[in-house]
Amino acid sequence: MNYRRLGNSGLRISEIGLGSWLTYGTAVERETAKECVYKAYDLGINFFDTANAYNRGAAEAVVGEALKSYPRDSYVLATKVYFPMGDGPNDRGLSRKHIMEQCEASLKRLGTDYIDLYQCHRYDTSVPLEETLRALDDLVTQGKVLYAGISEWSAAQIVDAVRLGRQMNLHPIISNQPIYNMLVRYIEKEVLPISEREGLGQVVFSPLAQGILTGKYKPGHPVPSGTRAANDETNQWIKSYLRDDVLNRVQQLEDLAIDMGISLSQLALAWVLRQPGVSSAIIGASRPAQIEENAKAVEVRLTDEILRQIDGILEEINDFVPIW
Numbered sequence: 001m002n003y004r005r006l007g008n009s010g011l012r013i014s015e016i017g018l019g020s021w022l023t024y025g026t027a028v029e030r031e032t033a034k035e036c037v038y039k040a041y042d043l044g045i046n047f048f049d050t051a052n053a054y055n056r057g058a059a060e061a062v063v064g065e066a067l068k069s070y071p072r073d074s075y076v077l078a079t080k081v082y083f084p085m086g087d088g089p090n091d092r093g094l095s096r097k098h099i100m101e102q103c104e105a106s107l108k109r110l111g112t113d114y115i116d117l118y119q120c121h122r123y124d125t126s127v128p129l130e131e132t133l134r135a136l137d138d139l140v141t142q143g144k145v146l147y148a149g150i151s152e153w154s155a156a157q158i159v160d161a162v163r164l165g166r167q168m169n170l171h172p173i174i175s176n177q178p179i180y181n182m183l184v185r186y187i188e189k190e191v192l193p194i195s196e197r198e199g200l201g202q203v204v205f206s207p208l209a210q211g212i213l214t215g216k217y218k219p220g221h222p223v224p225s226g227t228r229a230a231n232d233e234t235n236q237w238i239k240s241y242l243r244d245d246v247l248n249r250v251q252q253l254e255d256l257a258i259d260m261g262i263s264l265s266q267l268a269l270a271w272v273l274r275q276p277g278v279s280s281a282i283i284g285a286s287r288p289a290q291i292e293e294n295a296k297a298v299e300v301r302l303t304d305e306i307l308r309q310i311d312g313i314l315e316e317i318n319d320f321v322p323i324w
Contacts, residue, residue: 001044002298004279007174008199009147011116013076015273015298017047018291019205019282020059030062032286037066039288043295046075049177049203049282050110051121052102053083057109064110072112078203079106080151080177082121094124094132103139117203119149119177123157129164137170149175149203155190162198173200175279180204182213182253182268182314183246192277201279204272208283208294212241213268215254219247252313262300269297271310 003012018040020033037048050063060079067075081102084092092098106115118139120132139145150161150173161173176195178187180202187202195202208214241247250264257267272281285291302310 001046001295003046005201006117006147006203006279007195007201008172009174009201011076011147011174013047013203013280014045015280016045016269016295017049017203017280017282018045019284020048020050020063021054021205021284030065033062034066035288036285036291037063038069039291040285040295041067041070041075043291045291045295047078047203047280047282048075049078049205051080051083051119052085052106052109053080053121056085057105060106060109064112068111076116077110077112078117078119078149079110079115080119080121081106082124082151094120094127094135096131096135099132099135099139103144107144114143115145117147117149117175118145119151119175120153121151123150123153129160130168133161133165133168133170133173136173137165137168140171147171147174149173149177149200151177152179155194158191158194158198158200162200175201175203177203177205177282179206180272180275180278181207181209182271182310183209183241192275196277202275202277203280203282204278205282207272207281208265208268209241212246212250213253213264215250215264217242217247217250219244219251249313253310256306256309256313260300260306262296263293265294266297266300267302269294270300270302271307273297274302274307 002015004015005011006013018037048063048067050059052060067077081099082094085102090097103118118136124132136148140148148171153176158176165172176191178191180187253267254264257264260267269281272278283294
């Protein structure tokens with residue numbers, strides 16, 4: 001496994017991270033989920049990402065239980081706050097009240113004294129940015145959080161947060177967690193260059209486009225049974241990818257990967273990691289074998305010629321935006 005600094009911080013995380021969205025605490029049985037965490041750790045993956053909103057805390061509980069087997073200082077644990085965790089008016093968002101209360105709740109579910117990376121899951125237009133940043137800074141000062149990050153904030157929102165944080169002399173935000181893969185590239189226009197300028201690293205989610213970039217879905221063929229797309233509980237974000245124009249190009253990418261002697265998922269992950277502003281690509285897995293295959297992507301180096309071929313295949317769908 002290779003490791004990269006997270007933005008301008010001194011924190012080093014594995015190029016492949018393990019996430020728990022739509023899997024742990026939801027679609028994957030508890031013991032299988034723990035086996036996936038064990039396999040990831042054995043392969044050198046030290047970055048584990050979850051969120052309080054993933055099945056209302058169930059994913060945090062599974063991840064925390066699995067990681068208890070290892071020394072706390074040997075891994076980087078990330079979670080998030082923003083989405084509703086109850087029906088009350090203060091059970092959501094980025095108010096000081098919600099951030100503080102949910103941090104305590106996450107610590108209990110995770111079974112730890114501190115969170116390495118605490119991320120604002122989305123931007124909250126209803127709360128003053130100063131209030132949100134001050135709450136995060138206080139958590140860092142208290143030692144309950146080591147670093148603060150964000151997820152899916154726009155370039156303008158990132159700039160505002162960085163500048164206000166400097167004015168207030170707060171601990172800096174060090175990361176952003178956006179969607180990024182061969183089919184969804186919006187961050188390349190503004191978010192990536194702004195983040196690199198301001199010192200934020202990207203820990204990207206859905207690098208395999210919900211499994212589309214594994215090659216399991218074929219143009220003109222029915223959705224395979226047992227896959228995420230066949231599960232009505234988890235397929236709401238994948239449906240928009242299931243178009244023949246998208247799947248035809250995915251087939252071309254798979255043919256290219258086969259010619260290179262690697263899997264399509266390894267090609268897709270190596271493509272994401274070609275970006276110097278990306279610190280880690282967060283994969284999801286329902287079986288340990290998937291993690292073992294994906295982790296090999298860190299060994300793949302893409303030549304300029306291969307990148308040109310990929311750009312040619314993707315040219316007509318660069319503006320594709322899925323529902324997620």
